[in-house]
Amino acid sequence: MDLAASILSGNRLALARLLTQVENHTPEGRQALDLLFPHTGHAHLVGVTGAPGTGKSSLVNQLALFYRRQAGKRVGIIAVDPTSPFTGGAVLGDRVRMRDLAGDPQVFIRSMASRGSLGGLAHTTSALAQVLDAAGFEIILVETVGAGQAEVDIARLAHTTLVVEAPGLGDDIQAIKAGILEIADVLVVNKADHPGVENAERALRGMLELAHPVRRVFRRHGQAVTVEAPPPAGEPVWLPPILRTVATEDKGIVELAAAIDRHAGFLRQGGDWARRERARLESETEMLLQEALNSRFRAGIPQGKYEMLMARVMERRLSPWEAARVLLDGRQA
Amino acid sequence: MSDRQIRILVAKPGLDGHDRGAKVVARALRDAGMEVIYTGLRQTPEMIAEAALQEDVDAVGLSILSGAHMALVPRVLELLKANGQEQVKVFLGGIIPDEDLPRLRQMGVTGIYGPGASTEDIVRDVRAAIPG
Numbered sequence: 001m002d003l004a005a006s007i008l009s010g011n012r013l014a015l016a017r018l019l020t021q022v023e024n025h026t027p028e029g030r031q032a033l034d035l036l037f038p039h040t041g042h043a044h045l046v047g048v049t050g051a052p053g054t055g056k057s058s059l060v061n062q063l064a065l066f067y068r069r070q071a072g073k074r075v076g077i078i079a080v081d082p083t084s085p086f087t088g089g090a091v092l093g094d095r096v097r098m099r100d101l102a103g104d105p106q107v108f109i110r111s112m113a114s115r116g117s118l119g120g121l122a123h124t125t126s127a128l129a130q131v132l133d134a135a136g137f138e139i140i141l142v143e144t145v146g147a148g149q150a151e152v153d154i155a156r157l158a159h160t161t162l163v164v165e166a167p168g169l170g171d172d173i174q175a176i177k178a179g180i181l182e183i184a185d186v187l188v189v190n191k192a193d194h195p196g197v198e199n200a201e202r203a204l205r206g207m208l209e210l211a212h213p214v215r216r217v218f219r220r221h222g223q224a225v226t227v228e229a230p231p232p233a234g235e236p237v238w239l240p241p242i243l244r245t246v247a248t249e250d251k252g253i254v255e256l257a258a259a260i261d262r263h264a265g266f267l268r269q270g271g272d273w274a275r276r277e278r279a280r281l282e283s284e285t286e287m288l289l290q291e292a293l294n295s296r297f298r299a300g301i302p303q304g305k306y307e308m309l310m311a312r313v314m315e316r317r318l319s320p321w322e323a324a325r326v327l328l329d330g331r332q333a
Numbered sequence: 334m335s336d337r338q339i340r341i342l343v344a345k346p347g348l349d350g351h352d353r354g355a356k357v358v359a360r361a362l363r364d365a366g367m368e369v370i371y372t373g374l375r376q377t378p379e380m381i382a383e384a385a386l387q388e389d390v391d392a393v394g395l396s397i398l399s400g401a402h403m404a405l406v407p408r409v410l411e412l413l414k415a416n417g418q419e420q421v422k423v424f425l426g427g428i429i430p431d432e433d434l435p436r437l438r439q440m441g442v443t444g445i446y447g448p449g450a451s452t453e454d455i456v457r458d459v460r461a462a463i464p465g
Contacts, residue, residue, distance in 0.1 A: 013417050016389040024337050088338075089363035095384060096373035102380040109387055113338070113368045 003028065004035035007135050012108065015135050019110055022127045033127060036134035041277070043076070043133040043140045044264050047158030049120060049183075052146030054166040055190040057097035058247035059256075060141045064101055066257050067139050074106045076137030078128055080121055082145045083113040090114075094143060108137060119153035120144035126157050126284055155183035156283055159276055160263045162256075164188045165204065167196035181207055184240045186259050192244035192252065204242050238266050301327060339367040339463055342390045344381045345374050346409070347399040354426055355396035361452035362394075362459065378405055382412035385421055391463045392422040392443075402429055402437070410440055422462045426450070 003021070006014035021029030046063075048056050060077060067073045079094035090113035101107045110132075114122045121144055132140050144154050155161050163184035181187070181204070189200050241259050245252035267273040298306075309326060312318040318326075343359045345352050352374055359369045370388050372381070385393050393413070397405060406425060413421050424444040425437065434445055444458040 013386060016387055020340075020389045083368075084363065087364050088366040090368045091359050091363045091371055092368060093371045093373075095370060099373065099376075099380065102377075102383060109384075111370050111388055115336075115338075 002032070002035075004032040007032070007036065007131070008039060010136070012105070015108065015131065016110075018131055019128050022131060023112070023115075023122070023124050025124075033130065036131060039134040040130045041133070042136075043129075043138055044160070044260075045129055045133075045140050045142060045158045046260055047142050047144065047154035047161040048164060049144040049154050049161065050146065050164030050188075051166075051169055054146070054164040054169070055247045056143050056146060056164050057094045059162075059164060059188065059190055059245065059253075060094075060143050061098045061100055062245075062247050062250055062253045063141060063257060063260075064098070064107060064139075065250075066253050068101075068104060068106060070254075070257070073138040074136060075101075075108075076129075076132035076135070076140040077101075077107070077109040077143070078112055078125060078132070078140065079109065079143040080112045080114055080125060080145050083115050085116070088115075108132065108135075114145055121153045121157065125153075126280070129157065152183050156280055159267060159273065160185045160260050162186045162188055162260070164190050165200055166191040167194045167200045169200075185238065185263050186256070187240050187242045188245055188256060189242065190245045190247055193246045193249070197244065201242055201244070208240060208242070236266070236270060238263065238272075337465070339392075339460070340370065340388060340390045341367055341392045341394060341459065342370045342372065342381070342385050342388060343394045343396070344372045344376045344384070345396045346376050346378060346381060346405045347397055347401045348375060349397075349399040350374055351398050352396070354398075355394070358394055358396070358426060358452065358455060361456055365456040365460070367459075378408040378412055381409055382416055382418075385413060385418060386416050390421060392424060392459055394459075395423065395425050395427075397425065397427040397429075400428070402427065403433060406437060406442060407440055410442075422459070424455070424459060424462075426455075 003014055003018050007018060018029060018032050022033060048060055050056055057079065060079070064075045064077060067075050077098070079092070081090055081092045081094060083090045092111035092113060094111055095109060098109055101109065110128065112122050112125060112128065117123050125142065129140050129142060142154065142158060161183050163181060165187065167189065187204050189197060189204070243252055243256050243259060245256055267276065306327070309318065309323045313320055313323050341362050343355050345355050359371050362369045370384065370390065372384055381393065393409065395406065395409065402425065406423070410423060413419060422443045423441065424446070425442050426446040429437070429445055429447060437445060443462045444455065446455055
């Protein structure tokens, strides 16, 4: 039986092997992806991102337990950890916090190394999520590398993105920097039993009020003046809720799962679900196209020409812009 | 273009809480360019076999200092086989008495490392045991 058919019939070993094939860019892996693609589009992809040590893995563990016990849903988990840029090796340790999920055949956890990709995911994370989707996992939790200021890739992949913070990690200015907080559909202050939780939440709320148009009331010369935010163009706006959790004690998880569910409902109701799907599939197609064009183009550059041009760039006789133009025009340098 | 990466599960079955050795080996394998899935303390053989399956690893490294290796190792091997993963190599570190070595090797354990073993030897053996 071929790989794709085994996966559709629920074979876990075949699933694990295909994930490896896809990660390793083998022709068999690509072929199976093509065959499985018509079976995708059913899962709710939930991204979990945030700085290292905020408790992402523990949250994923508790959420998965909730979806199993309360909702009876099949849960796939992809946990990404960084690859060493020096050796190409990686220690993937997210399973340490997910031991409660062992022994449940309706849960599938896969650890992934980022393999040189920046942005918090690996190049093939999206493809792995599609395989799990085709295999019938209804909720797919994708945990990013813990970095914290630029992992916007997850927002492109996931339908719902959770940004996890913890008390005492940074001052208010961290919250107003651009980047990670803007991608949040749900903000989670984990470790909410630690001191400083009010400050962390206040900083996030302040940031949200700046970013999202809400009705605000100012006091001017003692009189309340309401400043109306510009009305959104005819459509309801999703305001990211801020939720407190203590993942290790299973506190706040029910509320978090409810918020994730509300977000999915919001996306489906307003047509945003389809818009996000389209943006994701489009950026994926675009990325594949770029890779293919680039490697085809590079294959056509005569032996030694690239090295010769680079040597001249190093001598400061040619600028990188000129070098790129020479390559594109196919001129002699 | 295919970029095959060696994937190894490092696990600590049984009830002793000494994971220094397992972490040192995990680190050494990482530095040798492998992807190491580290699962932490007090894993049952069932948990180890399940993780090996989901992660599609090439080898499993077990660290056992409790003396329970003659019970735990055969069980892990049996479960791997039952899952269709008989090709997965198993290596072992910890406190293993000399008289147990022949039987463990006979069961199919590819390498056994006691205190003082060099991480270079472990890396070399693991690499050699994994085809292609």
